[in-house]
Every structure is written in C-alpha cells, then in structure tokens.
Amino acid sequence: MRSFKRSLRLFMLRWHRRIGFILSLFVILIAITGIVINHANRFGLDTRPITSPWILSWYGVEFVGEIKGYATAESWISAFQGKLYWDSESVGFCAEPLKGAEMVAGIWFVLCDTSLTLLTSDGELIEIVDDVVPDNTRALSGVHDDWLVIVTETGMQTLHSDTLELKPDTVTNTTARIATPLPASLQADLNFKSHSITIERLLLDLHSGRILQMPGALFNDLVALAMILLALSGSWLWLQRKR
Known part of the structure; x- marks a missing residue:
C-alpha cells in the first residue's frame, strides 16, 4: 500500500x-x-x-511567382491582384492582365484588359477610361506620332491619345515596350502589400x-x-x- x-x-x-x-x-x-x-x-x-x-x-498566404511590369525612367508600372502600381504605390484598379504601357506627350497610357489608365510622368492618376478598346485587344504595340498602336485578334488598330478615336490601321514600324521582371525588392514589397x-x-x-x-x-x-x-x-x- x-x-x-x-x-x-x-x-x-x-x-x-x-x-x-x-x-x-x-x-x-x-x-x-x-x-x-x-x-x-x-x-x-x-x-x-x-x-x-x-x-x-x-x-495561408502564398507568394506568387514572378511579377512583371514596364520600366519607366526611374520607376516601374505593374499590376498585381487587381491593382495598378507605380513602384510599390497603388494608383488605381487594374483588371489583369496588364496588356501594355506606352508614353505619349509626357502621359503614360496603361492598358488593363479593356480599360485605359492615364498617368503623369510621376505616376499620378489622371483618369481611367473604360471600354475604350475592343474586347479582343491583345496588347499595346508602340506609338506612332500621337496614336497608340493596338494589336487585336482581327488586326492592328490605332487609338488617338487625345481624342481617343479608334480606327483600323496597318502600322508596322513601331516598337512595343516589353514587360520584364520587377526588381526582387519591389516584388517582395508587392507581395507583402497583398495581405x-x-x-x-x-x-x-x-x-x-x-x-x-x-x-x-x-x-x-x-x-x-x-x-x-x-x-x-x-x-x-x-x-x-x-x-
């Protein structure tokens, strides 16, 4: 016991x-x-x-793979999880995919799906114009004078940067900006901002x-x-x- x-x-x-x-x-x-x-x-x-x-x-937060964007003189334009970014600052909404970014007369024209976002050279939002390009638009393909060159599934079209007039065209001597991977530090910032x-x-x-x-x-x-x-x-x- x-x-x-x-x-x-x-x-x-x-x-x-x-x-x-x-x-x-x-x-x-x-x-x-x-x-x-x-x-x-x-x-x-x-x-x-x-x-x-x-x-x-x-x-349960998972980082995406590589984030691509368009380089400006000193900054980057990119789209991530429904937002448009100038470097790591959100400047508006962007229905992905980001289809191109071109500068005309000191103004950036950024194509998100079928909406066009206009930014100053410092990344400040000017306006967002919805449904300005056809639904079958694939990408911006450069600039010809004051016209943005647009690639669609049915051919080339041009959009006037001032009047936003859209017309068929066969411009072939333009060079489009190519999306490239953002710097690693910027990709990390965007990933952290996503939660x-x-x-x-x-x-x-x-x-x-x-x-x-x-x-x-x-x-x-x-x-x-x-x-x-x-x-x-x-x-x-x-x-x-x-x-």
Missing part, C-alpha cells in the same frame, strides 16, 4: 511540475502579448505588415490562441483546464505531505 501511495505521489508530482511548466509558458505569452497589444497603436503595430514568409504561410496581416493581428492571435488554428474559446478552456489540474494536483500533494 505504501509503495502504491509513493508511486502515485511521484506520478502526481511529476505531472504537476510538467503542467506547471507548460502553463507558465502560456501565462508568460499571454501576459507579454497583452502588454504589447495595449500599446500597439503607439508603436504602429496595427499598420505594420508581417514580412516573414514562414509566418504568412501559416496564415492585411499586421503585427497586431499576429499578437492578437497569439494572445487568444487562434494562431494554433483553434477557436479562442477552446484555447481558453484548455488553459483553464490546465489551471484546474494544477490546482488539484498541488492540493493533493500538499495534503499528502501534511499527513
């Missing part, structure tokens, strides 16, 4: 320590994240995006247990259950010691 009680006491003591150690980690985590969350606005954590691919993959997971969001998920992909209520229940077991085992060990 004594041997059984001793074995039981050792068993309870061993698990009491284990539960206490594990629970202390959660208590420290909850305390630290709670303190930081209280000051998230002061430190700008509510607007600072997560940049760790490993953490983002936990949220809304901030450091504050990560802290909240750590604090509530959602980071473990379980409901917050279930996480709190498990912590409460561990505290109950810790209290019961501690009380039992104390009573055995008194005897």
